[in-house]
Amino acid sequence: MPNVLILGATSDIAVAIAAKYANEKYNLSLAARNVKLLEPIKQDLEIRYQHQVDLYTFDATDFETHNSFFQSLKEKPEITVCVFGLMEAEDRALEDWEICKKMIDTNYTGAVSILNIIAKHYIRQRSGTIVGISSVAGERGRKSKLIYGSSKAAFSAYLAGLRNLTHDSNVQVVSVKPGFVDTKMTEDLDLPPLLTAKPELVANKVYSGVRKGKNVIYVKWFWRYIMLIIKLIPERIFKKMNL
Template sequence: MQRKTVLLLGANSDVAKAAILLYAAKGFRIIAASRSTDALQAFADQQSFPKELLTILYFDAADFDSHAGFYQQLPEKPHIVVYAAGYLKNNEEALLDFPGSFRMMQVHYAGAVSILNIIAMDTENVRLERIIGLSSLSGVRGRKSNFIYGSTKSAFTQYLAGLRQYLFNRRVTVNVIVAGYIRSKMTAGLHLPESLMLEPDFIAKAVVEAGNSLIVVPGFKWKLIYTILKWMPERLVARLP
């Protein structure tokens, strides 16, 4: 039986590395792509992955001109694609530092649209069955504490929602993992409620086990928060931190 292949974009994130372990346990062949290829190689060496099961490639979400060439040189076309690239500037810094804001736009939205359009439009890859994007509850409603970061995630979520409809007739499933606070290197140093923190492997399990729903919200607390945020009147949202 032929192994299925998963392509992880932004594969050096904590969630992506946890997903690599889960996909490997399921027998997938893995293409892990990131700017941090040395860190990925160190991770692979630590886990003792067989070389035939894991390929590490350089991928820069913000280098749009390289995306077509990157896709064409893949050792094989994927059955599943996971977009997990991330970059974070806190809101106060982002308000004063447009290059930092622009970097978030590039990594979370423009870069995703660039590479995922290329993947989606490859109609010769009849093996493609699923595209999964790692988004955030920050993109559900605009809030004064994180609206720049949140706007990039909101745009990404809406893009994936439309892509899901576009690919429906080809029977390609698109999922959005709408995650809450994740204990990761990206959130290290932030003062976040401990009771709401989720571990990367918990989010990774939601990625690997994504079903047919567009929106996947891991964790019952965050499912409740998602529902409240989605339907909360604007006058109450304005009072949130």
């Protein structure tokens, strides 16, 4: 049975993606920095779907361990989904370099570190799929998402470049821009219900997008157009706006 590796597997979006792939008869390799939190997720998935679920410790910011982490996988995954991410309060990130650096290191440097290793493996074997959960917040720099948005912008650019690099090697790279999603990350925010997706919708879009060979997925279709409008606003007006 094919295997899916999920990086940042304690995330609400990751749990939904794991359930979707288990339901589609994939074995799972779940990786997170606190493996204890994965135990109940594994138990639940094994009871519901009777597939193999292996657990691994993985910290996105512990760059030196990424090579040995990938070598330690019992089964090499056909699909890798990079879900981990960090969104701290922007005012705190501006004040405190350690918080700022942690966000950049998680959302960008950590993702590049592990995905370089996995991409090279996929290029060598001339097959494989990488899915990166980025964000519409990366589409234009804004004061309300100064560091989170710019780290996701860098991640989106990396995924686009990786797609270009691996195209001739039969490797698929999918960028996912979910828009608002109802998860732990956003539980303190007052999100507009119409614009907000459930993690299960993200999971369904990831699964179907990979099968259809999509390059970029906007989970709710209108986010593509919302962001297009935002990107078209002239800078001299945009810099005065409260976005």
